[in-house]
Amino acid sequence: MSKQDVILSVTDLQKYFTVVSRQIIGSKVTGKVHAVDHVDFDVYRGETLGLVGESGCGKTTTARTILGLTPASGGEVLYNGEDLLQIWEKGSKEEKMKYRRKLKLVFQNPWTSLNPRMPVKDIVSEGFNIHGLVEKEDARDRLYDILHEVGLEPYHAERFPHQFSGGQRQRIVIARALSVDPEFIFADEPVASLDVSIRAQILNLMTDLQAKKNLTYVYISHDLSSVRQICARVIVMYLGQMVEYGPVKAIFEEFQHHYTEALMKAIPVPDPDRSRERIVLWGEVPSTINPPGGCRFHTRCPAAQEKCSKEQPPFTKAKKGHYFACWYPVA
């Protein structure tokens, strides 16, 4: 693993949102939301990395921060050795455009991420037009090629988004991302809002494209079955922090962190007769405004002891490439 080519290296990434209360004159900062709190990970070229966790744990914010859609509060993100956060903050327009092109985001909800007043041809060709990637006379061929790649027909180009089904819309969203020849794609729950029957189609499309174009994916999801299907490695996040990461097999079968265990045991089994042991977490996810000290999971952890609320557990190696942050691991 470690000999592979690291394409994206995230070190100590932090993103805090300040909570502001308005005063008569000016405003006062009354707290901060720890959306992403000291996150480190590497992504290897050509792999699919899964990012899982429940809603609000910072998966999407991590992606948005790396993509420069929201400014980071701290940390370092190296993409092929270039410091992305610096580029987003004070890079030249050319530099920004270069990385806007190389890293792309596939949006979660195809119902809201397509401009309802634009025909598909404009949605898909906007990317290569902005970046000046093709000559005018080649634009139409290029458009048809991209549509073809995602399994759409040329006549779809003239239609508007509301004339498509959810699966087709997600194909358009993918086509838009592919239109600028990216290297790296953040897929933010690309199938979460689709019918189960359509999900497999879209996931297959994504893996086919990955093989064809040598793309690197970060696949953000809380749908663990699909993560298991397409990811090589998985990161589990809870309340803005990573709790466990490693190869997909290790995470699904030899999990060490109690949060991962709860997640895994919550996966539905398509067999009505099979009883399974479930771990029901009690309580609510604590607020990210004042996250609990020590291990963030200790308020809900079935194995929590006094130490958990006082000291934050460091990452411990379980085996090669598999790390977890827990004082009293599962196995």
Next chain:
Amino acid sequence: MGETDRVSDLERRELLEEEVETRGASQWQLVWRRFKKNRTALFGAGILLVIVFMGVSAPFLTFMGVLPDPNSTIFLIDPPELGGGSRALPSIFHPLGTDKLGRDVLSRIFWGAQTALIVGIVAMLLSTIIALAVGGLAGYFGGRVDAGLMMVTDVFLVMPVFLIMLLMIKILSIFVVAGFGLWIVITVLGIFGWPQMARMIRAEFFKLKNLDYVEAARELGASNRRIMLRHILPNALGPIIVVFTLGIAYNILAEAGLSFLGFGDASIPSWGWMINMALEIVSVQPWLVLYPAFMIFFTVLAFNLMGDGLADALDPRLWR
């Protein structure tokens, strides 16, 4: 998808051409379909069509001799059996009679339609341009830009606009050559008519700029200009059109009011000015007030009905 792979490029082109002809309804076709079902809105559109026809045909009808020149006082010296003279009763020569100066009232009503439409639409276009610039920038950029621009807007909203318009028209008339009086009125109406629309556009831009597809455009590397013009503005068009329609009605009323007070352009046939002149003799010949008053009433009604109908038709939540 296996079938797709076998379709050659040529066949794909042919499919495309076929599809272009039979493709489904665009958003504007859907709007029209809904609008058609709304009877009151169609009624408004119908009245409007008549008024537009009157305004557009006035110069042609006059040129062809069907209508007399609206400013000609020549009928003053016509004998009464030819329908001439001052304040003549309706006759075949002057279907609505003549006014105090012996001018043909029907002709002035036709020409007045043109004046009303020009004032209403041009002044509203001017207001819309200002409102788009102010509201659009404030809503899109937010923060200090927003605070500053909205402060200006609020100042305009609290001013006694009508009085200031009267003052401005008086001052501007000193500098402007006679015959351009109407354009002073249009300019002043345009300059003061934008604040409400600017607030609406600001709210609309504020709402739209956080939507996923705008974020997607930003993520694609689109410039602010492109995002505003191609992604936000087309989606804000619905409410803008509604406010635009209602604003035209307001401007027509305002022009009539200004003319009525004697601040319009006397050299151009205007309904408001006609009321002003007819009012002096209202006890003798009240119908001279009624003709232009009815025209103003129906024009404003038509724009309002249409505006309401458009508001419903443009609301995608009501689409089926």
